[in-house]
Amino acid sequence: MHSATEEIVGFAKQTKFEDIPDEVVEKTKFLILDSLGIAIASTTLPISVQIKEMVYRILGIQSQNMAQRFDFGCTVIGEKDLLPVTHASLLNGSLIHSLDYDDTHTKSVIHNCAPLVPSALSGAEYFQTSAKDFLKSLILGFEFQIRIGLVAPGAFHARGFHMTSIAGTFGSSLVFGLLGNFTDKVIVSALGVCGSMTSGLFEYLEDGSPVKVIHPGWASQSGIVASLLANEGFGGPSSIMEGRFGLYNSHIHGESFDVEILTSELGEKWETLDIAYKPYPCGHVIHAFLDAAKRIYSSDNYSVDSIKSIKCIAAKGTIDLVLDPLGSKKVPRSSYDAKFSLPYCIASILVRGTCNVDNFSEAAINDSKVLKVASLVSYEEDPSQDFPKYFPGSVEIIFDSGYRVIEDEKFQRGCLENPMSEYDIEKKFIDNTTMVFDQSTSQQLLDNVMGLETLENVKPLTEMLRF
Structure with a gap:
């Protein structure tokens, strides 16, 4: 045998x-x-x-x-x-x-x-x-x-x-x-x-x-x-x-x-x-949340200054890697640390509209406006998410007016179910x-x-x- x-x-x-x-x-x-x-x-x-x-x-x-x-x-x-x-x-x-x-x-x-x-x-x-x-x-x-x-x-x-x-x-x-x-x-x-x-x-x-x-x-x-x-x-x-x-x-x-x-x-x-x-230079389990947040950022009447709270609904595997302990994840200790901080990455999207290579410089990770938005992040565990088969993410944002919006992304961009095009890769x-x-x-x-x-x-x- x-x-x-x-x-x-x-x-x-x-x-x-x-x-x-x-x-x-x-x-x-x-x-x-x-x-x-x-x-x-x-x-x-x-x-x-x-x-x-x-x-x-x-x-x-x-x-x-x-x-x-x-x-x-x-x-x-x-x-x-x-x-x-x-x-x-x-x-x-x-x-x-x-x-x-x-x-x-x-x-x-x-x-x-x-x-x-x-x-x-x-x-x-x-x-x-x-x-x-x-x-x-x-x-x-x-x-x-x-x-x-x-x-x-x-x-x-x-x-x-x-x-x-x-x-x-x-x-x-x-x-x-x-x-x-x-x-x-x-x-x-x-x-x-x-x-x-x-x-x-x-x-x-x-x-x-x-x-x-x-x-x-x-x-x-x-x-x-x-x-x-x-x-x-x-x-x-x-x-x-x-x-x-x-x-x-x-x-x-x-x-x-x-x-x-x-x-x-x-x-x-x-x-x-x-x-x-x-599509983003950070932990893969973060990506679905970023695409969800980007849709909110691109929506009509969006104002980052009016955000009251941000909740990331995530699988335990995601929480362990990029959300816990939440206090330190909200304030990255280094550029590399920021790549595994969902609060920082999602705040970069919500403030700048981007989460790219330049957004992980020392100056970028210490941007007070981004860190203020990152401080608004909390999380909720969702055991029903199909992790690690996929890296899904859901984002709930409540604004000062009481308006509440939720965006879900079941399949992270770049995978077979949500592919990047050849043009995107090139x-x-x-x-x-x-x-x-x-x-x-x-x-x-x-x-x-x-x-x-x-x-x-x-x-x-x-x-x-x-x-």
Whole structure:
């Protein structure tokens, strides 16, 4: 009897690019586009400098003297010179996640591109593979990573584990092993090693620390390390998922879970199609509330100065992440903290009409008018909301006149049931990349990504990402 990872690896190794439906390939190109745009915008943030400087110190080099340090390496987005494969993936994964603007598969509650695009990009460079192999390995990584979360939706989050960094370690290893054409035995062993490298906790919510930024990068790096170890004959258990001390029994012991979901409908149900984009650079569970609030903001006779109270009607999972403790959520302690504050984000919409990248600057989060509106927010738990299958939200506002308005959003924008258009995704990419590039350069990169399967390799991408 085969273990879950043996079945998954067997399926992945047998899958050809031509076996993957065209719509899945097209969706993946848009996901790559979205993630690269976010990473490019993130290079303008101070936090990107902090993480890069840490990597340079590990390598024993000065950042300003990087040139020619490595005869062969991999691309780091926003750097002209190459770095070792593991360090490149750490930095790129952190950049993609820095703005909290990256995709989420809602039902598994996993950010997919942040841990896997870096390992696919670095792996394609490291092993000099074709662009089609790059796409294929990334898609198969998505399918595995998502299913890890679907085995027990929301259960890891409820215990304070960040599923993106846990599942992302396994997904990264599969992607890298496929690009390296490692044997089934080696890849299975690498996934066994990953079980001792998974990490990522939600305690950052308690004081607004930005540590979550590095979760996907660390997962991407760890998955590659596991693959390289296994390829040298270093072993890990094949029962890492379902075993007595495997992932689920160790992390969510006592919860109900179905490990068979890991291998269910492989090649038939493509979970990649259900990955949702983000229209706002903040916690995904906030988005439905923001669209609901925006409809109120855009209504006739709306006046922010006349708001008496604001009530957010939310699922417990949403409350735990972005509403509790309410007192500190009303006054974000940092720009990163503000991204997980529903009171701040909804106040930004109700005062400015926007909740965009600029609205999370230090000056913006200390705007007295926004904080005054945030202070009016309360919440009510609604156990009937379909969370985490979806991230719904309801907003009730009472005005000084006694007028009461309620807006509901059952499906967060960007998901399959309430999709962003191709135009929306491309506009988001152009908006993000023109923070660094001119319009024509942004358009060229867009064209290269959307024509990936026609390219010989990923060089047309990586060359443009080194700036």
